[in-house]
Amino acid sequence: EPEVTQTPSHQVTQMGQEVILRCVPISNHLYFYWYRQILGQKVEFLVSFYNNEISEKSEIFDDQFSVERPDGSNFTLKIRSTKLEDSAMYFCASSEARSSGRAKQFFGPGTRLTVL
């Protein structure tokens, strides 16, 4: 069964450094998402992406974040200057249909980001 993959599984970085988290969505999906989950807290929506542009973004997704689909398969989340509070699990998801109440989103296994 097709699945969303993410690399790396764990990333450790120093505060102020840039990190890029990578995702390979399911191949026939058109909509892509990033979420984060701080340990012990709720999953939080960051951004949705379609047709090479951002569809929606949350208040968390400020200027230090950016997303890109550099080729036909990868979807990346870049954090320009990491802060301690960026430490979290970051999940990528994709869906076949337009972002809506009927669009089933498939999630990757996550990247655990630790900022020291």
Add this chain to the structure above:
Amino acid sequence: EDQVTQSPEALRLQEGESSSLNCSYTVSGLRGLFWYRQDPGKGPEFLFTLYSAGEEKEKERLKATLTKKESFLHITAPKPEDSATYLCAVYQDAGNNRKLIWGLGTSLAVNP
């Protein structure tokens, strides 16, 4: 404020002991309610989507129901492999806000 609340936070059952998990929501522009299962260190795994009050869906030992203000996930005769965190999320479509709003989850442990 748009919110999704799940209860209980944690539940411990004996194998075969049926129970229900609750997800209540106050979300404007609700367009669907999703149940996901999350195992430790893994991403959420889709279980069900419900769109309108009165709707029910079933999968093996799980059955999800929806009213205008809450959803229940009923677990019948659970097995140890049902142990996981069950997450509820509501899809909000209100003006410029279109996103999934998540509950904190119910951590279920089923003892053999």
